[in-house]
Amino acid sequence: MLVKKLYGSSMKKVLKQAKSELGEDVVILSQKTLPEGEIELTVAVEPPRGSRSRDTNGLEEEIGEIKQILLSLVEEQEVLRLGKAALFLYQELKQKGLSKKIAYQVVQELSQGIEPDELMKKEVMEKELRRFFCSRIATTEPLAEEKLCIGLLGRTGVGKTTTLAKLASIERFQRKRRVGLISLDGEKVGSTEELQRIGKILDVPVAVAYERKELSKVFELGDRVDTLLVDTPGKRLGEKGLREKLFDMMTLCPHAQFHLLLSPHYRKDVLLEDLETYDRLSLKSVILAKMDETRQVGSLMDAMLSHPVPLSWMTTGQNILRDILPVNRGMLLDMMMEA
Ligand SMILES: Nc1nc2c(ncn2[C@@H]2O[C@H](COP(=O)(O)OP(=O)(O)OP(=O)(O)O)[C@@H](O)[C@H]2O)c(=O)[nH]1
Ligand SMILES: [Mg+2]
Numbered sequence: 001m002l003v004k005k006l007y008g009s010s011m012k013k014v015l016k017q018a019k020s021e022l023g024e025d026v027v028i029l030s031q032k033t034l035p036e037g038e039i040e041l042t043v044a045v046e047p048p049r050g051s052r053s054r055d056t057n058g059l060e061e062e063i064g065e066i067k068q069i070l071l072s073l074v075e076e077q078e079v080l081r082l083g084k085a086a087l088f089l090y091q092e093l094k095q096k097g098l099s100k101k102i103a104y105q106v107v108q109e110l111s112q113g114i115e116p117d118e119l120m121k122k123e124v125m126e127k128e129l130r131r132f133f134c135s136r137i138a139t140t141e142p143l144a145e146e147k148l149c150i151g152l153l154g155r156t157g158v159g160k161t162t163t164l165a166k167l168a169s170i171e172r173f174q175r176k177r178r179v180g181l182i183s184l185d186g187e188k189v190g191s192t193e194e195l196q197r198i199g200k201i202l203d204v205p206v207a208v209a210y211e212r213k214e215l216s217k218v219f220e221l222g223d224r225v226d227t228l229l230v231d232t233p234g235k236r237l238g239e240k241g242l243r244e245k246l247f248d249m250m251t252l253c254p255h256a257q258f259h260l261l262l263s264p265h266y267r268k269d270v271l272l273e274d275l276e277t278y279d280r281l282s283l284k285s286v287i288l289a290k291m292d293e294t295r296q297v298g299s300l301m302d303a304m305l306s307h308p309v310p311l312s313w314m315t316t317g318q319n320i321l322r323d324i325l326p327v328n329r330g331m332l333l334d335m336m337m338e339a
Contacts, residue, residue: 083116097298149253154261156234180225185233186210257284271303285312
């Protein structure tokens, strides 16, 4: 039952207002003339169906919240058993963007074999955290001496083409290798021109496969170079066009290796979805893109700990001759803890 008080200069006017606001079914509960002569009308009405279900939803939400609180209390009890230092660290890690699950794993492992008082010391805790992250997430350096065929994968706009240009520049100018660029993206307006422009700046050959049937011709470029860098469209792996082209690429380049670009801007569920789907191609590494744009890397760290794939490079800007460097896990951890 919805109860409301309404005011007006006459009974007729207030009743009219009550009916227009609450409908024809209003029931008058009381009426009063205030000292200033104003009429106060108290009316009641059955809430419409929609709002009743909103109330139920509200209740469900409240129960959900209470459940969450109880669960985290239980969890914190568990953590508390590990000691005050563990609880303190657990809460800090959650605040930095790690999920409860990963934060719990961290404190559980850190508490093993170390005196609780020791963990209270900042330098000990930092050293232990670093050891934990390094033991869980590997790093790799994919630019090896042998012939290379490197495919860059990831969502639209994550930085694939820019990163490809950066790697091409390292290969061409620092490692003095023969480089070729291939685009599997025949659809995006301007993508071919973009790659041609990069090819021209770096003075390396470029080939584009618009259609699947063109792939074998395009990959002949691999015979003439040491490093083939392959740009892909920012499509999901589930999309047939891309999946088929990538499988063909693996046939044409048996030594092909795939690298997934992830940005710290993505939500954790998006990061995990990408890691899980693209890892069906046995990812060689994850490249952390656009690391110059935020210091909030908690979700990214959480995703990497939930689905570990070695980290290789991180990109830090738009300059293709400069803004890429090997991942430093200590630096990543510092970024997370200082954010
Ligand atoms: N700040 C910053 N910007 C970057 C970085 N890498 C790429 N960008 C910018 O991000 C935008 C998209 O980069 P692209 O390389 O075109 O991204 P893409 O993944 O090839 O995009 P699609 O081809 O559309 O799938 C461009 O404006 C780049 O200059 C980086 O490390 N830091
Ligand atoms: Mg691109």
